[in-house]
Amino acid sequence: MASFGTKVDTYTEGESPDVLGAIFLAVDKNGKKTVSHATGRSGLDTDTGPLTEDSVLRLASCTKLLTTLTALRLVQSNTLTLDDPSIIEQHLPELCSQPVFTSEAGQPLTYEDQKSRPTLRMLLTHSSGVGYDMIDPRLQSWRKERGEKQLTLVGPASEAFGVPLLFQPGKGWAYGGGLDLAGLLIERVTGRSLGEVLRTEVCDIVGCDARIGFSETHLGGSEPVQVVTKQGAGFKKWPVTRTKHELGGGAAFSSPANYTRILQDLVSPTPKLLGDDMLRQLFAPQFADSSEALSALRDSAPVFASMTGALTGGLSADAFNHALGGLLITRGDKAGTMAWGGAFNSIWFANRERGVAGFFGASMFPFANREAGEMFGVFVEEVWGGMGEV
Secondary structure, three states: OOOHHHHHHOOOOOOOOOOOOEEEEEEEOOOOEEEEEEEOEOOOOOOOOEOOOOOOEEOHHHHHHHHHHHHHHHHHOOOOOOOOHHHHHHHOHHHHOOOEEOOOOOOOOOEEOOOOOOOHHHHHOOOOOOOOOOOOHHHHHHHHHOOOOOOOOOOOHHHHOOOOEOOOOOOOOOOOOHHHHHHHHHHHHHOOOHHHHHHHHHHHHHOOOOOEEOOHHHOOOOOOOOOEEEEOOEEEEOOOOOOOOOOOOOOOEEOHHHHHHHHHHHHOOOOOOOOHHHHHHHHOOOOOOOOHHHHHHHHOHHHHHHHHHHHOOOOOHHHEEEOOOOEEEOOOOOOOEEEEEOOOOOEEEEEOOOOEEEEEEEOEEOOOOHHHHHHHHHHHHHHHHOOOOO
């Protein structure tokens, strides 16, 4: 049987400089690497170096887990609370002052007042009503009425997500800017930048080096891996949207090695970041079986199917719930697995019961790229098959 490396290296073989690359890292609960492999180069130019575990990637929505863990550290220290709406009212007034859409897409925009206030738990689980103006047509119409551009990817968070809610807080699920607002909440409560709090509350505790954070200029001198997109039989450079704002939903960078250090702590028998109760909450299903939020999440299965790839392929919608940190698989051989992905085809997963965590690091756009999906599928098979060797 072909080795794991042989299987995935076939995607980057050949003499063409148009090389598709990825990094594969999986660890067990004791910190042992069960899969460790990198293939391809860090850019299309012939003088770019090979990808390694220390290559710096744009995380896109893989940023969300980092923001969640930072927030939960502050909950653990009683600086924040998950379910007290007064904290949101005090520190995120622009969110609480927004109306709620009552119109459907394509209809004239109509609104009603908020009947309850969002909480931090809702922000972390995409059940607050905050959407993305690049996804929801009502938000696009709302921007257009004001002569505004879409701000989801560029911020600042107060303007990008101080928008009408898609549904009453807690009464639905929609992928959106909840984690960006959670990051803004962290900044306002602590008086420090999100990157600074992430560093002290998460990265330093698990031993991350400088190659993780929100600023390209402060990554230990490492140049981020080039983002590419498919063009015919090869690839071309993708013009990445840049922001100077530390958006907690998608603006961070990290090496796979650093990201996996954080993931490993989540499945460790002796975790450093979160205590037992908070870890249980992190991995616990957040939506009740009969809730509007769970129904809406399951109706949105196509949204996250592309973000979790082979982990959720073949599963019916009733096999999913949402944990505090990401999508939660509740049935099948991967039950108990929490996972999410990013627009540049990186995907993370962690299963505390099985004592396994992994990170697939890529730098391609758009997400759900076929080759990236196939490589991630081989990775999932290797991890769950228990055949990985360093």
